Amino acid sequence: MPALSYPSLSSSSVYPLAAGRDAPRVLSIAGSDPSGGAGIQADLKSISAHGGYGMAAITALTAQNTLGVSAVHVPPVEFLRQQLNAISSDIAIDAVKIGMLGDAGVILVVREWLEEVRPAVVVLDPVMVATSGDRLLTESAGEALRSLLPLADLITPNLPELAMLLGEPEAADWASALDQGKRLAAEYGNTVLVKGGHLAGSECPDALVNTSGLLRQDVVEVAGPRIATKNSHGTGCSLSSALATVQARTGDWEASLREVKPWLLQALVDSSKLEVGSGNGPVDHFHHQRSLRPGGFAATMWKEAVPELEKIHELDFIQELQSGQLPESAFSYYLAQDAIYLNGYSRVLARAGALAPTEEEQLFWAMGSRQCLEVESELHRNWLSTREASGGTGPVTKAYVDHLLATSASGSYAVVLAAILPCYWLYAEVGQKLHAAFVDAGASTDHPYAEWLRTYADEEFASATRAAIKFTDAAAIAASGRERVEMLQAFSQSCRYETAFFDAPRLYA
Numbered sequence: 001m002p003a004l005s006y007p008s009l010s011s012s013s014v015y016p017l018a019a020g021r022d023a024p025r026v027l028s029i030a031g032s033d034p035s036g037g038a039g040i041q042a043d044l045k046s047i048s049a050h051g052g053y054g055m056a057a058i059t060a061l062t063a064q065n066t067l068g069v070s071a072v073h074v075p076p077v078e079f080l081r082q083q084l085n086a087i088s089s090d091i092a093i094d095a096v097k098i099g100m101l102g103d104a105g106v107i108l109v110v111r112e113w114l115e116e117v118r119p120a121v122v123v124l125d126p127v128m129v130a131t132s133g134d135r136l137l138t139e140s141a142g143e144a145l146r147s148l149l150p151l152a153d154l155i156t157p158n159l160p161e162l163a164m165l166l167g168e169p170e171a172a173d174w175a176s177a178l179d180q181g182k183r184l185a186a187e188y189g190n191t192v193l194v195k196g197g198h199l200a201g202s203e204c205p206d207a208l209v210n211t212s213g214l215l216r217q218d219v220v221e222v223a224g225p226r227i228a229t230k231n232s233h234g235t236g237c238s239l240s241s242a243l244a245t246v247q248a249r250t251g252d253w254e255a256s257l258r259e260v261k262p263w264l265l266q267a268l269v270d271s272s273k274l275e276v277g278s279g280n281g282p283v284d285h286f287h288h289q290r291s292l293r294p295g296g297f298a299a300t301m302w303k304e305a306v307p308e309l310e311k312i313h314e315l316d317f318i319q320e321l322q323s324g325q326l327p328e329s330a331f332s333y334y335l336a337q338d339a340i341y342l343n344g345y346s347r348v349l350a351r352a353g354a355l356a357p358t359e360e361e362q363l364f365w366a367m368g369s370r371q372c373l374e375v376e377s378e379l380h381r382n383w384l385s386t387r388e389a390s391g392g393t394g395p396v397t398k399a400y401v402d403h404l405l406a407t408s409a410s411g412s413y414a415v416v417l418a419a420i421l422p423c424y425w426l427y428a429e430v431g432q433k434l435h436a437a438f439v440d441a442g443a444s445t446d447h448p449y450a451e452w453l454r455t456y457a458d459e460e461f462a463s464a465t466r467a468a469i470k471f472t473d474a475a476a477i478a479a480s481g482r483e484r485v486e487m488l489q490a491f492s493q494s495c496r497y498e499t500a501f502f503d504a505p506r507l508y509a
């Protein structure tokens with residue numbers, strides 16, 4: 001046996017250094033919200049949800065709930081100074097998030113402390129007025145707050161706060177908001193996060209803005225949908241403290257925003273499950289933990305799949321396949337593309353088998369891979385030999401297979417499984433519904449697609465689908481938070497391709 005040479009363990013090329021700490025020590029300097037949705041309570045949840053060690057120095061106490069703020073008490077500033085000194089004299093601080101400051105006296109103490117301690121990451125959320133309309137910073141403290149801006153790496157104003165900092169009217173659209181963000185960033189020489197929360201419309205984008213070349217371009221926009229919920233209490237607090245935490249780990253603002261934004265979106269989506277208060281409720285900071293119970297991630301994926309499934313059932317292709325009115329050319333196109341797809345899919349299942357952590361899973365995916373090739377040749381032998389189908393790989397088939405192959409080349413086992421799953425799951429659901437409708441209508445042998453519709457009653461495929469869901473759910477439990485975000489992205493992308501695949505015959509046959 002030839003001697004094996006091992007690289008020296010002290011070499012940094014063996015263990016590439018992470019940009020920062022795995023468990024960053026993050027201090028929130030902010031006010032208290034006893035209802036737990038905003039302020040230090042939200043910050044500590046966000047920091048923990050992103051794997052940080054959370055600390056809190058309290059600037060002010062509020063009496064508030066989901067309906068609004070009924071009182072504010074700012075304790076003597078000397079006591080804030082003592083809190084800050086107690087922390088920084090003992091503990092190394094990787095990142096600071098600053099939220100509600102209350103008045104100019106508090107701002108002065110925080111500024112002096114920041115100048116002394118100079119933490120590596122400083123995120124300033126210039127909280128002025130709560131969504132409920134209640135003031136959280138005295139009107140006279142505006143100038144003092146501006147004096148704090150140069151000490152922050154990232155400023156995260158909402159649109160009314162952005163306007164107030166510039167002394168301008170509030171931006172009425174996204175383009176004006178970005179323009180204001182650029183001017184604020186240029187004036188203070190730092191990065192501004194422009195947030196779309198206060199605009200209307202179906203989209204809710206955020207953008208990092210820096211005009212001094214720190215980012216890959218002056219404006220880096222991260223798109224996102226607007227979630228239809230009134231539970232947005234504390235989104236600004238949660239976002240800024242999550243960004244401070246992730247930035248201390250990654251050292252890259254864009255990567256940090258791209259990691260935090262999907263988390264916040266899911267936190268908004270799952271907020272209704274918390275049932276906290278009758279007004280603007282809090283977001284669910286720990287939604288990912290709840291989805292880590294067996295079946296939990298599958299339930300999250302299912303929620304992503306339902307809208308696509310509804311679209312699929314509405315498609316002409318499905319409706320006409322069910323009624324028997326589907327043109328033969330469309331059916332032939334579908335079968336031909338299915339055969340091409342199955343060949344690519346077989347390779348991706350083989351890759352899942354190669355990555356599988358257990359023999360049971362390795363065998364399952366290897367058998368699935370083999371079955372794809374068998375079904376492909378069955379399609380050619382029995383279904384396509386007597387039909388004319390326009391040849392070549394269609395655009396949707398190509399895009400879908402490319403997505404699967406790209407995921408299988410670079411993704412972890414969990415991410416590959418998430419990309420694979422919609423083909424099992426959505427196909428099984430669509431097939432079950434089509435078969436049930438066929439049987440309900442009398443399962444007539446005169447139906448032009450009777451033979452095909454009967455194939456949907458395959459219990460073996462239904463059982464394989466259940467196993468594929470179980471393995472994907474288990475892989476999610478073992479996966480990291482970042483992998484789970486990638487899993488949801490890969491899963492959603494494949495779901496969209498499933499819809500496009502059923503719609504392709506209408507467009508390309």
Ligand SMILES: Nc1ncnc2c1ncn2[C@@H]1O[C@H](COP(=O)(O)OP(=O)(O)O)[C@@H](O)[C@H]1O
Pocket residue numbers: 131157158159195196197198204205206224225226227228229232234235236237239264265268
């Ligand atoms: N309904 C919503 N759907 C999706 N994202 C939202 C929604 N409301 C707020 N956000 C997001 O929450 C974060 C805080 O935004 P915003 O509401 O503008 O700030 P603040 O909470 O400071 O008033 C941003 O990332 C924004 O995009």
Ligand SMILES: Cc1ncc(COP(=O)(O)OP(=O)(O)O)c(N)n1
Pocket residue numbers: 030031032033038039040062099100127129130131132136232233234235236237238
């Ligand atoms: C104690 C405290 N700090 C900050 C806020 C404001 O929270 P924010 O995340 O900006 O969002 P809304 O709660 O205003 O929607 C607060 N309410 N309390």
